Amino acid sequence: MNLFRLAGDMTHLLSVLVLLLKIHTIKSCAGISLKTQELYALVFTTRYLDIFTDYISLYNTIMKLVFLGSSYSIVWYIWHHKIVRRSYDKEQDTFRYHFLILSCLILALFINERFTVKEVMWTFSLFLEAVAILPQLVLLQRTKNVDNLTGQYVFLLGAYRALYILNWLYRYFTEPHYVHWITWISGLVQTLLYADFFYYYFHRYTLFVPLNFI
Secondary structure, three states: OOHHHHHHHHHHHHHHHHHHHHHHOOOOOOOOOOOHHHHHHHHHHHHHOOOOOOOOHHHHHHHHHHHHHHHHHHHHHHOOOOOOHHHHOOOOOOOOOHHHHHHHHHHHHOOOOOOOOOOOOOOOOHHHHHHHHHHHHHHHHHOOOOOHHHHHHHHHHHHHHHHHHHHHHHHHHOOOOOOOHHHHHHHHHHHOOOOHHHHHHHHHHHHHOOOOOO
């Protein structure tokens, strides 16, 4: 554990809290992609198959439970809450994410560190997390205007991944033999996908104008 890793975890946790705050208090999921949330639920499910078999630390176990529970809670809210589900824009959230799932699974079957169920699923979760934000970004581009909480949620997700890259750099220079190419490349791809959003996010707060995508 180091400062960058802790900051990344807390930023990730904060992004989830911001989204849950929006959904629970405002009773709205406007601007939120259900498809991205379903992909994140799948990411955490396949990544944490070891949650009840491999104990690392109390902190690690709690974070796993929090992300699993929160991801499924968000999906449930959008699918089943009688008020929240009315604000879901199904007509705009049409990204065909099945192709992402299938592509990441095939890639994980051929590119992994060990050909075991847990290892392949863990690698699959890395590949899928790298592209899980795509339906959300596409939805934001289609709807053009983004409310504050949705913008902050996406920004925090991007910041979390950027902090993790700093964590990897720190560990590379301080820990002998620390090399994880699959994790690094997946994280870099994920961060690059946020580039366009970051540009308009900072442009918005510099000029104090609504967050719009061109």
